[in-house]
Amino acid sequence: xxxxxxxxxxxxxxxxxxxxxxxxxxxxxxxxxxxxxxxxxxxxxxxxxxxxxxxxxxxxxxxxxxxxxxxxxxxxxxxxxxxxxxxxxxxxxxxxxxxxxxxxxxxxxxxxxxxxxxxxxxxxxxxxxxxxxxxxxxxxxxxxxxxxxxxxxxxxxxxxxxxxxxxxxxxxxxxxxxxxxxxxxxxxxxxxxxxxxxxxxxxxxxxxxxxxxxxxxxxxxxxxxxxxxxxxxxxxxxxxxxxxxxxxxxxxxxxxxxxxxxxxxxxxxxxxxxxxxxxxxxxxxxxxxxxxxxxxxxxxxxxxxxxxxxxxxxxxxxxxxxxxxxxxxxxxxxxxxxxxxxxxxxxxxxxx
Amino acid sequence: xxxxxxxxxxxxxxxxxxxxxxxxxxxxxxxxxxxxxxxxxxxxxxxxxxxxxxxxxxxxxxxxxxxxxxxxxxxxxxxxxxxxxxxxxxxxxxxxxxxxxxxxxxxxxxxxxxxxxxxxxxxxxxxxxxxxxxxxxxxxxxxxxxxxxxxxxxxxxxxxxxxxxxxxxxxxxxxxxxxxxxxxxxxxxxxxxxxxxxxxxxxxxxxxxxxxxxxxxxxxxxxxxxxxxxxxxxxxxxxxxxxxxxxxxxxxxxxxxxxxxxxxxxxxxxxxxxxxxxxxxxxxxxxxxxxxxxxxxxxxxxxxxxxxxxxxxxxxxxxxxxxxxxxxxxxxxxxxxxxxxxxxxxxxxxxx
Numbered sequence: 157x158x159x160x161x162x163x164x165x166x167x168x169x170x171x172x173x174x175x176x177x178x179x180x181x182x183x184x185x186x187x188x189x190x191x192x193x194x195x196x197x198x199x200x201x202x203x204x205x206x207x208x209x210x211x212x213x214x215x216x217x218x219x220x221x222x223x224x225x226x227x228x229x230x231x232x233x234x235x236x237x238x239x240x241x242x243x244x245x246x247x248x249x250x251x252x253x254x255x256x257x258x259x260x261x262x263x264x265x266x267x268x269x270x271x272x273x274x275x276x277x278x279x280x281x282x283x284x285x286x287x288x289x290x291x292x293x294x295x296x297x298x299x300x301x302x303x304x305x306x307x308x309x310x311x312x313x314x315x316x317x318x319x320x321x322x323x324x325x326x327x328x329x330x331x332x333x334x335x336x337x338x339x340x341x342x343x344x345x346x347x348x349x350x351x352x353x354x355x356x357x358x359x360x361x362x363x364x365x366x367x368x369x370x371x372x373x374x375x376x377x378x379x380x381x382x383x384x385x386x387x388x389x390x391x392x393x394x395x396x397x398x399x400x401x402x403x404x405x406x407x408x409x410x411x412x413x414x415x416x417x418x419x420x421x422x423x424x425x426x427x428x429x430x431x432x433x434x435x436x437x438x439x440x441x442x443x444x445x446x447x448x449x450x451x452x453x454x455x456x457x458x459x460x461x462x463x464x465x466x467x468x469x470x471x472x473x474x475x476x477x478x479x480x481x482x483x484x485x486x487x488x489x490x491x492x493x494x495x496x497x498x499x500x501x502x503x504x505x506x507x508x
Numbered sequence: 509x510x511x512x513x514x515x516x517x518x519x520x521x522x523x524x525x526x527x528x529x530x531x532x533x534x535x536x537x538x539x540x541x542x543x544x545x546x547x548x549x550x551x552x553x554x555x556x557x558x559x560x561x562x563x564x565x566x567x568x569x570x571x572x573x574x575x576x577x578x579x580x581x582x583x584x585x586x587x588x589x590x591x592x593x594x595x596x597x598x599x600x601x602x603x604x605x606x607x608x609x610x611x612x613x614x615x616x617x618x619x620x621x622x623x624x625x626x627x628x629x630x631x632x633x634x635x636x637x638x639x640x641x642x643x644x645x646x647x648x649x650x651x652x653x654x655x656x657x658x659x660x661x662x663x664x665x666x667x668x669x670x671x672x673x674x675x676x677x678x679x680x681x682x683x684x685x686x687x688x689x690x691x692x693x694x695x696x697x698x699x700x701x702x703x704x705x706x707x708x709x710x711x712x713x714x715x716x717x718x719x720x721x722x723x724x725x726x727x728x729x730x731x732x733x734x735x736x737x738x739x740x741x742x743x744x745x746x747x748x749x750x751x752x753x754x755x756x757x758x759x760x761x762x763x764x765x766x767x768x769x770x771x772x773x774x775x776x777x778x779x780x781x782x783x784x785x786x787x788x789x790x791x792x793x794x795x796x797x798x799x800x801x802x803x804x805x806x807x808x809x810x811x812x813x814x815x816x817x818x819x820x821x822x823x824x825x826x827x828x829x830x831x832x833x834x835x836x837x838x839x840x841x842x843x844x845x846x847x848x849x850x851x852x853x854x855x856x857x858x859x860x
Contacts, residue, residue, distance in 0.1 A: 318670050321803060321838055328807035368759075371801050372782045407720075409762055410781050429762050430724045449723050451673060455680035486673055
């Protein structure tokens, strides 16, 4: 038996039949929580929260004190790797991430140091250990990384530009530079996730936020292929082979079948795709995670309850569902509506 | 026979077999052209270009002097309707559109005046007449409007925020306000497109840039349903029944089958979907327009030629293809690459 009191997430990831589906929310530790905003103000900036294990631990645990969530997710950022490689990451309120340096040439890629996870990202590993101590096995802890393509988007663009045209241009203008960058990031990301697993996370998730900006052919060669390598690397190592992997490519639903063949245990589905349709397309190969519209959480508890009921009814008796939003929770989401969502999932059952 | 010298676009829209597919580019009259930038600098701002028929005519014709395009598209903006309704549109360089007022309540919606196209948007109709005079039947002229949902996004948000969370929230929080707004916009858009057709445009296109931000259910009820009404209104009027309609919902490929049932003659396909796959899904119901990645135009003439060849080979012998980009042409696109794209399409043939 598992050492966890709450095994719903791990069971769902194995596509086992369980009482009710697990529920957690992308960015559940975040700005919609007043206690998060207070801590961030006190810390001064976002990177201090990420880089101080005590603070990252506190932020990770905040939503679990309020809500009956079935998982914790490490509080961190997908850009810790390039920051550790010396690109100089900063966050300005309302502006998003900004790098001091950006990647333009093969020389820039070659100049990137090899990531030494235990040293360069020790603050993340320390946070994982502290969080697990605090969780006491109550719920599993999800670790994560950005996909190589998504992280490369920011490294090439230098910031979070809405359509990442410079990264997309590089795929056509200098594919050898992009490929070299992705190779470095694939190695670094594999090492990073192995480090997180070794420090104690129970599940890992790859956030491919910008995979959906690519043509299907380029999605496969520049985004999915690198994620497949990471998955294969983790599955080939006896220390990490049994840790479930969730892969989330936002806005890339046309590629669902290919994603299901990635070797990942679960796929995140965004809110613009029908979850039952997604299940029909991927069959029983993978568990699916999603996909309520984050905007739904601005309605009423009654409407949220109805939406959850619809989602679960359409899903039916199939195992392998993790309820989540289809994207990160929005900043001004009312707390009582989050409560209503989780209660609605836990109040449901596969048989009713 | 048609009065047009170049009938490729109109024939493709009827799914007739033609020598080579027609090609035009979304935002072909735009910032990548030095002569456009010069005129915009002279005019002072974007709205002056839109609102001065002589200038809008000149800008519309600029790409046709350089390239062997198979269609002209009216130079204008999808936000002319809310501007005409008194919301006070302005454009700041690099900032995108901004409204002086925004829509929040039912009172705001009710306060919107009924659009009197002949008066309020006379500058657009005058531009259409002037362009047609200059075109002398050389190529057909495409008119356009934003979809009610997309225009509502900007009216509710007040600007071009990347995920239009306020518009999406309204769908859940105050659907009656959104519905009332969409109804007004549906009526206004129908009248606007009828006005454009009456002034002389040969084809109309509905730009649903933000349809892909909605769940499939909400896409159907808030975006597609309003476009269907507009299509039905145009098809029911003998003066507009024979003008082909192109519908373009960016990022909404999961809904392709529903779009194909909209009554539109053609669907625009963005670059993140495989065009041949799209054809397999919609069959012969509609013509398809697309879908090269705008980032491709930053590569080389040779790569562009190869990409066009791949697209045409995969498409095969089927009629009903209009070659275009999958999104508007990017600002810094090299002119010689646009040339290469058009030459590659016109140098191809269905039979080789």
